[in-house]
Amino acid sequence: MDLNGKNALVTGAASGIGAACARRFAAAGAQVICADVADGPGRQVADEIGGRYLHLDVADSAAWAALGADLAEDPGCLHVAHLNAGITSGVGDIAQLSDEDYLRIIGINQHGVVFGLRAAVPLLEAAGGGHALVTASLASLSPLPLDLGYSMAKHAVAGLVRSAAPNLIDHHITLNAICPAMVATGFLSDNREQLEADGIDIMESEEVAEATMAILDSGLTGECFALFKGRQPEPFPFAKVPGSDYWSRR
């Protein structure tokens, strides 16, 4: 997709998948707003690609409202919104899930996407349409007993994407989730060698960024694209639930 003359917002752009996507969008011609809480590395990525750095805690509803108001002063200013920021909690034992861990992961991985989408949609609409993307996870599509809060939040954002996308079609906005398998980012800490020894394929962030471009080009909406190393992103074939068509039509 040619993004010349287009503006993109990427959250969690200071590292990993977000940084790779920010670089890829810039290579396609976009002006990129790189949003993160890691100011040093975030600014570095923005400087490298001629973009703008913005300190944004995605879990902060008021910060999103301020960003929305700021960008709305230049109508038609946003064409791609990539809600990518996320964390892990690493807690699999429900009895050990503290309020703090639970609220933190839901705040960033789930509320961050809700607040972000709510701020981005009017801006995309003002541009005559555009694309919203959420970095979800394979943990959106299958259980992850190792990290309950992560799995819960990622399932939630997949549900949001599938439910909100039909409402955005008339506004010429696509909304999709990208659901990667393991990616070599800070998420893996020092476990890459062990995971690979255990036969787990690990992607580089750049492969996710290429897949993200393919999703933007696909023209599809409301999909959760599963992504595995060396394969094209594929819409996940959710099972049809009896009676669900009724609610989709309303």
Ligand SMILES: NC(=O)c1ccc[n+]([C@@H]2O[C@H](COP(=O)([O-])OP(=O)(O)OC[C@H]3O[C@@H](n4cnc5c(N)ncnc54)[C@H](O)[C@@H]3O)[C@@H](O)[C@H]2O)c1
């Ligand atoms: N690495 C994987 O194996 C993998 C697999 C599937 C999905 N994901 C998803 O990819 C996304 C990006 O993660 P990554 O793997 O690139 O990890 P990463 O740690 O390299 O990047 C996450 C970024 O989000 C930023 N961030 C954290 N909290 C934030 C907040 N409150 N507000 C704004 N920014 C915040 C971090 O500073 C960091 O720059 C996440 O949503 C993650 O769940 C990762």
